[in-house]
Amino acid sequence: MSTRQIPCPYQDSGCIRRFKREGDLTWHVTMMHWKAGQSVASTPTVGNLPSPSPGHSPPPNYLNQDIPPEPSNQRKRKTRNYHPFLTGEHCDAEGRPVTPDTPPPPRGPLPNVWNLFQTEVQLQLADFLYCKVQMSQSDIDLLMELWALAAAQSESSSPFSDHNHMFAEIDNIRVGDAPWQCFETAVPDNPGPNAPEWLSRSYQVWFHDPNTVIRNILDNPDFAQEFDTAPFVPLDSNDTRRWSNFMSGNLSWRHATKIYEDDPSTEGSMLVPIILGADKTTVSVATGNAEYHLLYLSIGNLRNSAQQGHRNGVIPIGFLAIPKGMTIPVICHCPDGHFRRCIYDLAAFIADYPEKVLLAGISVSSWCPKCTSQPSNLDQISPRRSCEHTAVLIEQFSADNDVLWNNYGIANQNVQPFTAHFPRADIHEMLSLTFSTKLLKELSKTTLSSEGKTRADEIMDDIDAQIAVTPPFPGLRQFPQGRRFKQWTGDDSKALMKVYLSAIADYMPESIMKCLSTFMDFCYLVQRPTLDETTFKEVQTLIDRYHHYREAFHMSGVREHFSLPRQHSKPWRRSNRYNALSQMLLINQRLDKLDVTPALDPFDAGVEDMGAAGDEESLLGEVKLAKTYERSYPTDISLLSRYLNQPNLESLACFFLYEQLNGEPPPPDYRNEDLPAIGSIVRVFHSAVATFHAPSDISGTHGMRRERIQATPQWYGYPRYDCVLSVESEEKGFRGINAACIRLFFSFQYDNVEYQCALVHWYKRHSRTPSDVKTGMWVVEPHYHNEEPFMAVIHLDTILRGAHLLPVFGLTAIPKKLHFSQSLDVFTAFYVSKYADHQMNEIIH
Template identity: 40%
Template sequence: MALKKAFRPRNIPCPAAGCNLFFTNKSGVTQHKNSAHAPFDNRARQASPVRAHVPPSPPGSRASSVGGGGDAGPGEDLGPPVRLRRQPQYHPVLNGRPCDRDGNFLPPGAPPAPKGYPPPDDYTPYEGPQDFHLADLLYRKIQMSAGEIDELMQNWASRPESAGDPPFADHNDLYNTIDATALGTVPWQSFEVTYDGPIPEGNTATWKTKPYTVHFRDPHAVLQAQLANPDFKLEMDFAPKRTFGEDNCREYQDFMSGNWAWRQADVIMRLPGTHGATFVPVILGSDKTTVSVATGQNDYYPLYMSNGLVHNNVRRAHRNAVSLIGFLAIPKTDRENQDSAEFRTFRRNLFHGSLRHILESLRPAMTTPEVTLFGDGHYRRVVYGLGPYIADYPEQVLLACTVQGWCARCTASNKDLDGPSGRRSQEHTEALFEALDHKALWDDYGVIPDVLPFTWDFPRADIYELLSPDLLHQVIKGTFKDHLVTWVGEYLEATHGAKKSKKIMADIDRRIAAVPAFPGLRRFPEGRGFKQWTGDDSKALMKVYLPAIEGHVPPQMLRAFSAFLEFCYLTRRNIVGEDTLVAIDAALIRYHTERKIFEDSGVCPNGFCLPRQHSLTHYRYLIQEFGAPNGLCSSITESKHIKAVKEPWRRSSRYQALDQMLTINDRLDKLAAARVNFTERGMLQAPAARPAAAPAPVAAAVNDDDDLGATNERDILGEVKLAVTHVRNYPHNPTLLAAHLNLPALPNLLRRFLYAQDHPNLDIPLAEIDLDDCPDPPRSVQVLPSAIATFYAPSDQSGIGGMLRERIRAVRSWRGGSARYDTIFVEQDATLPGFRGLLAARVLLFFSFKRANIEYPCALVTWFSTIGDEPCPDVGMWMVEPDIDNRGQRIMDIIHIDSILRGAHLIPVFGDDFLPRNFKFTASLDSFRAYYINKYADHHSHEIAF
């Protein structure tokens, strides 16, 4: 490929008032980043295709420039960052109009009725905020055992300087105080189910005589608590909506932006008394989970519930928007009976009958509106309806009463899932019941004839259209880990034999282990050679697997992986526009074309009749129906397992653990409700006022050993700041510092950098300026170990406002080991899309200095130039190579940190050679001729390098 050399920007200030940032163009001529000479704003370049991921400044905000500027004035609410969009179109009839508690609509703009809060010093049942904080700390955060609580209180009481009795006498006093909380109380109930068929005399299977207990909480009361939670008052949609981007094309994000909710509203509006009401979709999810294999395979079957009004980011953040409402029964029998048709039928009927009974309390308000209090203080008329059900494939076929191997959504044959099909529907299945016998239903349509889905007689509910897309099990763990990664191993063994394939697999593991470190990227020190896989393991492997297999598999196989990863990352975006849907279709077509190599090579000789891969063909339709899939993924319920099932089980005595687990969940809900109530009343101060799942804002001065992560900051649209604490024991004099760090070019680079500050209209390359004409370097330089980039990345695990923070390091020793010098994206041309408008660089040093009372935060970097004019056609990622001078040294420059967009992840182009066994990942960025710009490092990287 021809080499395309990218120019290297040098940032210098503008003489215009309030602006001090320039950069040098390819010819060495300084050009302003803002043609109008307005104060340069690193947060508000919303017109740039490169910066399309950075939302504009919200109304009322005042962006701060590099050279000064201001923050929001007193009382100004900057609000969460948002992309440029037209105002949403809300449903004209079911539009969520506020009303009073009697259901009478209020005039537009009318405030809610005053809340009848107790006095501001009433922390009942706690004596004060300190007692609540302590109870929350001991019970929720630390999960201290009863004996340890007793010991703590005894030590507290025995301290001679103690001002009085301990806050709680013992663990019983603590538990009783939490139990006395009136907020968040939805009591647990139970019912029993038994087999009601004929039971023959004699040696009868035990499952026919055994009662099965189902524990549940009234979903109606739980939903009311969710809707009234003031924690969600700014993050709910009260009506179905249609949202549009800058180009007036439809966008799909939160659940209520999908077509299904709008279509349901069109039906509900025909019911009497529903005009002006709020349609509340009920989102359910269930999945068996095992808490301990070693102690006898302890299985539980939790049932979760959320509502469709809260935004996807809230549901993903687990801020009590997903509630545990039940534990379903798990019938078991001996080996002789476990595969009998009679037992399987009972098990299915038990499941559907339990769901039907639990949800019965919602039925009246599915047709007749009821008045409900919301978190914003307003009452609204509410109409409930069964919404999407979050489930993996085995659960989906159980829900739809279809046969394993068939699609639960469409009628495609189990022998040709990608062949002709139509959508399953309740009407179609009822017609099949009338026309066909049991055998034909099972064999020809995959319908289980002796069980009716629980949705069958609920208003407007059709289970076949309510099955949600499942990114975790269908895409990440299913197609990627279980299929594609496994097929690579099978291909290598079939092609090279068992012995050589093991050698190649070992090299792939070494390549995976050699990937450079990156914030938020899990490392695999031993490659992928471990047995117990989690969803997070699969997600992490996806980010680094493709370059690792290059050279060991055919190019078509690489293209199959590349096309699939494109599909995966596009469908996992937080906002999916019409252009993204087109790209999703194109990626899926490419994947279906390229995956044929697995069929031709004999790995999949019978084709690809795989339900989880077939499900990908439904994703475009499901995105249009339900919004972005990340708001309905089973990773939400699997994460909920930890807090609702696994941790309570570990805290139990293991004997009759379920009753104890119910109590623990009840107390956790009471603590959460009390925290929200006290915070809403202004009675808690940060940090205790923050919700349990909301990550604390991290200052730039925190321990440099962390990678930061999600942040709830809302007034920053995108910036890079140096860490606060400078590196100790480093010389401040530039000449001495250069000798200390073995960077002899540093003083001269500083002099040229300063020359550029003094000559903003420079029209010759800076390197041609005689050093004698350049100013002396600054007398004092402060070295910083890292910089912190804050940017808008809602598709990643970001804060509620969509903000993410990452640390970019430049240190001589990281975690007591080798040096770490991270790579970054540097802005080159804001008018070019994606990586075409960016440069890749590696930071060798972060530092700052003052000159004429102006602070210059800078970075010393080396550059990478792109190889070719397009991404690699097989891997689909841009390739870069280090810039080398005529002495074989990497070319260095000094840049202002405001030209840094964020961190970049580079993966070596490994080629055909095998890595040495003892190769260290810390040497990767110094050891290879070329690198891939890893657009799969996270979703934000994919969006800007796509």
Template identity: 35%
Template sequence: MRANGNLRAHNIHNLGRPQPTLPCLVTGCIRRFYNRSGRTTHMQSQHPLASEEPDIPSSHHSSSESSSRRSQSSRPGTGHAATSSARMHSRSPTQTSAGDEQLEAPGSRDDQMEFDLPEPDGRGTYHPNINGRICDEHGDDIPPNTPPPPRPSNRGPDNWTPYANRVEFEVADFLYRRNQMSGGDIDFIFNLWAASLAAHGETPPFANHVEMYNVIDSTPLGDVAWQSFSSEYNGALPEGDIPTWMTSEYDVWFRDPRILVHNILSNPDFEGEFDYAPLQEYDTSNGAHRFQDFMSAIFHPFSNFLISHNSQDLIAEDPNTIGSMFVPIILGSDKTTVSVATGHNQYWPVYMSISNIRNNVRRAHRNGVVLLGFLAIPTTDKESAKDAHFRKFRRQLLHSSLAKMLESLKPGMTTPEVVRSPDGHFRRAVYGLGPYIADYPEQALLACIVQNWCPKCTAPADGLDNGTYGRRSRDHTEVLVEEFELGVLWDEYGLVGDIVPFTNYFPRADIHELLSPDILHQLIKGAFKDHIVTWVHKYIKARYSENEANIILDDIDHRIALAPSFAGLRRFPEGRGFKQWTGDDSKALMKVYIPAIEGHVPPEMVLTLQALIDFVYIARRNIIDSNSLNALDDALERFHRHREIFETSGVRPNGFNLPRQHSLIHYHKMIRSFGAPNGLCSSITESKHIKAVKEPWRRSSRFEALNQMLLTNQRLDKLAASRIDFASRGMLTGTCLSYILDKLGLNAPVHNAEAIQVRLEDEPIDIPHLGRNNHVNADLEADADQDAELEGDAVAGPTVIAHVDLAKKSAKRIYADLLADQIGEPELTTHIQQFLHDQLHCSDSNSEASESGAGSSSALPELHEKITLYTSAIATFFAPSDVSGIGGMRYERIRAVDTWRNGPGRYDCVFISTDPTVEGMRGFDIAQVRLFFSFKHNGVHYPCAFVHWFKHVHDSPDENTGMWVVEPETREDGTRFASVIHLDCIFRAAHLMPVFGHEFVPTYLSYTQTLDAFRTYYVNKYIDHQAFEIAW
């Protein structure tokens, strides 16, 4: 592609004082030094058995052979962004610009040694050549059963360097990371602390905040220095007034991505959730091909990630890479505004991860996604904003900056380098650019296409959905650029022909292939909220008079507001009539929108929404197999068929041609290329904004805040790295107090280090401690709303069997007959006796005799003991597609209480498992819990629920909404069918939405009355992703 020299980069420098660049000579040690004498002192004290220089085996290939091989496999682009070419590599350690030692792998492997493929572990078939074989620190193969060498940071269980002890570290971590206390307040705390210790001749851990910051800054772990370079316009200047953007310098701050990747790779926290080799996964029950994590997708005929751009040869066919570990680099960028009220405060962060980390960890673990840098945002006045030169400069600056930021990774994309991996072993790593996470406007910038064209295929902007088009590719684009003028490229092919994509400067990188699916912006905010919801409202306004339309829209808002309380549901007390929408708002609206509009719009519109939301929920699954892809295709076909109603009704008279909606046709192929999209969604980067951008900005002085934000991020990374290091050495067991008392040999109170107590309202439950590998899925926390029902959350730790438990705290004890009078359930005692009878005789072989005996009250067991009442129970279940822990577990609180938040009572509904042999809703009944209680009989404890039953109205889901319909089950006299069930019968909470029909809802009705006010209800399978999997 045509390059342009109108942009110049210069003035590379570091943040703060100069960083030490001389590395330790021992492989894996992260210490660096200002001079050789400092390194010598370090070697003598920390590595006395190490030689002064490492042992360097001879290379199997000459440097000329290596150079020739590189020139064939990597074609560097030309133009302004190519600031340096690939380095010449030898077997000896080389010094990078960041001062980090690089170990080169030998050009061929030892033919005498036999190696096994990675153990199958039940997941699938691993790639035979790119299989991540272990090696020694010099890159030489070692037997598969060799134990990993000790880590340089493993200095024993009592070395807290740079902290003096655990108290110092815990104080620094609490004040700086968890509490985010200001420097002045930290000084105040230490002053009080010093005053309390003065009489004992002791001092606090730090004298003031400056000393504490200095100790954090001295941490070698996680230390990746910030660097920057400046860019400016270098083209011809106009006569007369010169726009300020042409004479301004634009700073780009970044950290060495190679060192960041090394830090991620060596993190022991990722062990067990890390793929060392590409694999093909299959469902053992039906043989369906599974696409889950990225590494389970790239070893597939549809994927091009193991293919070289130039020769189309597999990486695995290069003898230099056989046995190596492929490390695809994930990038993501997204502009964010930190404060709308105080003016233009925009930042453009770039995040980085690696594809070897599995999706559940990337969604849950903040240290798996790191801040790479901040792109510059050129600004100008409104008159110059549309100037062609300015727009070209902005595009150039983006691509040149990304190419420069990633420069240190380029040598390792063709020649493997030795790295330490999470299990402690060394492996030869080959890097490659992997998925890029971005919203559509940024995708267009990255792909160098004209806005409103597709970055994945050649469909024109005015015909995105009018046929089948070929895919875009780097080769195809380069041919077009050579053949046609810029105007033809722009008008006929939607290409910006004078900009070189940053990916052209790296091997095996095609920006059109790398752009990943984005559920949040393409599907939820785009196709659902900005498109379909908007069109529904336009239809209503066009179909009815202004007054009638407003009445209908108000009724839809009231219907939305009537959604019963449910764990994690962001309620809309006034409907959806507010201006500023977040991602969580759109997700919440999607959960309740279909029942709210049904009856007010044509069935075809409801069917359109059903198809689209089905598509979203299938795409959002944690594991997608070939059967899921068939269901995805079916949902897409239904969506395209039913959405025609918006064209025929006049809402979209000119058709659709919307890039975000058009992207749905590419999801099938992208899932086969990238794995499940939930591991690459922009909600991950949006959630990272909070910790990496917004909170550091709030902690700054707000004046020229970027440098302060960079320093804050650097300190947070060092604290996180220290915590991981200390935890891996078993130094953070128990509380800080119990640890100190144990060291002093004093009797300490018993502490449960494996659990913490989390209090919801007034009832605590025990949840596994968020320790190592027990992190919470955070991809849905980007725009957390305080109005959401905080009745459920992720459960840390591994996958366990689903279960329901009564709350830890009971409400009161009472005799059953007295309780029956209080709650207006005169048959409660009989129901309990009937339950007890069934429990005692459940194993009787003569079921008929048991049933006949149950009809007589004299045959029922007596109940003399008081029963214990509870206001809630906790359901814990496997829900990996929802907000969950590493093991995919989630909990939710189910309420049965006569007064809720100083108002009316709340009685939640539940799924009751009635036939485990049947899938979907045919195996479940719905009931409303009226009472949680327990009692003992003959020494046996019985946890129970008293429920009112619903029954299925039809034997299949409603055709228009796709949801099952239930109604309260009543006797002939109109009273509700009720019974007592064992708590084990409850699977989890269920959400019901009324079948509103064509009737308008009374304005006085409240959401607290919803479950008692209507004749029939939808079993809302869209309330969360786990419900979608069971309520079909």
């Protein structure tokens, strides 16, 4: 096939670079997220998107009944309506007010944690043995003995004498330290003859001092740009109310108002909403059952991107007593370097349903811990529970526990929630809503059971085979045995759900598939970092759609109700299983200490496919070649074409270079001699790294995420050529994007300018709309011209990020010897997965 027949579908890379970096419509969702928390003074005009309007109107009353309207003479001067009383004003270390323009006091030099180690080798070895390979104590001792034996010949020594020496050096790290403490509960003197066994035992309670934990979070300079000091109401350029970070919510505003009304002397203080989370896990490894209840703490001042960054923004504490700071402000050092008077507030509690039952003091008979709906009809709209309402019920029916149990689900009138002793805290308000994507797997399995056991088992075997050959994707684990493995974790369930719909699509009725895909859409939509009134309308549409299609389960007799399973995991195996809790807490504490040390870049080493990009600016996105090129390839473009058996590589690269130099493709009647020649050294790379803003996913403190895009003939023994999304036009969603399979990453120079490129095989869409009725996903197929792959060389600036293509399997049995590395070459049609991660869900629509 001649080069003339393979035109590049793009304009020059400068145009595409503007699409990505100046915020064109392809990036409109991400761009708006990036701009969401910025004031007019700090927000530039970006590309085709207008800057946020400096004016706004009061929030809609039906959404913000507790938020007073802003004075009309101020509405044109800001895009945020801040709380008028708890404003987070600066003060000095003694709590005395300072003027707003007073610079923060200089931070003292951070302690050099590396000085605690005698050499850099000690530091790196401790991180390697304790964090990466998790070597046992006896193996550490053996390694040090062998090291010392070898070192004796050169009159040196091993880095550590034994494991105790290494542990002691780790324990000496004191940056942000909040050591674990422990106390033991007392056994009641006279528990009574009929008292349960658990009442006659003492228990160890391990905890971090919450005041220390909160102060450490507030004093962390990593959060300086991801931190809100006062409740606020953000509006976009159309004066539409938005919700993004915790301090933009109604609860923060309402509680700040209540604090000021109760004590006007708190004016100017900074509200610090405390977000708690609980989890229970049962460990059983041949030694019996052991239950552990973990309690986590964060603060609502941290923005979503900081919470996702996993930089000690969420800390296990294990204990609740916070005697100071909930009624009288305390002086805290904040991430931006300023001191502020802070007042703590119990704001939210995140837990699974069993923990919610215990916290709310309701029965375990499927009652809702937030409202009074009957278990038999949870779709009914009912009043929210409250501590005051529960107290009235207990007083009214104190002589009849059956009424409390049967009509209101109150388990014990003598048990009070822990929030009863905290100001402004109502456990029913604090409890967050949760949902589980594992529900899809259980529902589909139950649906197939209606086919009869033999046929259902055959179908499940087919589904397992399809899941096993799913092409790899950064951060997504493979399932070589499908969904049949013994020990599940929450991450396993989430990963499986990203590929599950495509595997079951041809075995499920259309109405049930629409129900399941709607549920998935709902899960992704409500987890976006920024929501607005339009989003809430979309959420309501999905809820209505879900309830409509859910009737298919009832009509077929498959299900009568839905359940919410729970899953947990713990670092149990590194302990010696005897009094394991203290060992597990110490292990976690040491891991946190080592986390402050510099680590090797896993992306440069090629070990990991994806992860957080910690400290980059909030750029919209970029793709760069790996730092190391492959030295085994020819460096001449002609020789490389023959070596790779890609005869059109040279002509396509010259075609690409003409476009770069002239800003447009060559004329239709061009000759190969008209194209510029590539005479420089050509370097080949086996991967590239995409960095982009994705605050809903695992990301760094600025909401940045990285993923590695592979194009290598050897990846764990098999070839791997990933797919990508490439910007084509200004149209929204996938209509302005093309999918392609990367066949080669390479670079060359022309007139001292480096061009980073990719050779790609294009896919083509089936239609202008998502063409699969059951899943609501786009379908593409490999593009061929005259029976030859339709290929092109494109600039890396045109690549948005990686794409996950899932085969359209059909009902044909999967060959037993088919490997997932072959799937992109074997199947003829693919779903463009919108469930690969949250950012993909926003892009692919």
